[in-house]
Amino acid sequence: MKKTEADEKLLLQGAVELFSEKSRLDKNLLPKLKEKIPGYSDPQYVSAYTRVEALFDKACKLVFQWTTENPPGAEFELPDKERVFVDELAKDCDGFSEDDYNAALAYGFEMTIF
Numbered sequence: 199m200k201k202t203e204a205d206e207k208l209l210l211q212g213a214v215e216l217f218s219e220k221s222r223l224d225k226n227l228l229p230k231l232k233e234k235i236p237g238y239s240d241p242q243y244v245s246a247y248t249r250v251e252a253l254f255d256k257a258c259k260l261v262f263q264w265t266t267e268n269p270p271g272a273e274f275e276l277p278d279k280e281r282v283f284v285d286e287l288a289k290d291c292d293g294f295s296e297d298d299y300n301a302a303l304a305y306g307f308e309m310t311i312f
Contacts, residue, residue: 207295209235209242213250214298218305253291253302260286261306276304 212235216227231243238246260283264274277300278284284299294302 205238206242206246207293209238209246210250210294211298213246214253214294214301217250217254218301249291249293253287253294253298254305256287256290257283257299257302257306258309261303261310265310274307276300276307278303 209231213231216230216234228243228247231247232238261274264283265272274282277296283303284296287299287302288294291299
């Protein structure tokens with residue numbers, strides 16, 4: 199059965215949720231994604247994982263850059279209503295929702311150690 203664009207978004211959203219839970223470092227993320235959202239092919243799971251990993255990596259890089267350019271104690275308000283980072287994330291990692299971009303940024307801020 200061919201998956202629709204809505205199906206793909208559901209799979210991506212599920213992968214974003216797993217990454218957001220900090221299980222990104224878990225070596226068994228693909229089986230967890232298959233369990234959480236069944237019914238896709240192995241290449242679809244790998245593609246979703248790869249795309250979400252790229253999104254979170256880009257978000258972490260943007261956040262790290264922001265933290266090095268701002269004084270200690272500076273705060274950034276999420277969600278990114280001013281689109282400081284969301285537009286750049288959307289340009290480099292298309293196909294995600296606004297919530298997904300903000301989840302990746304929240305993860306980046308949480309994981310960035312000052």
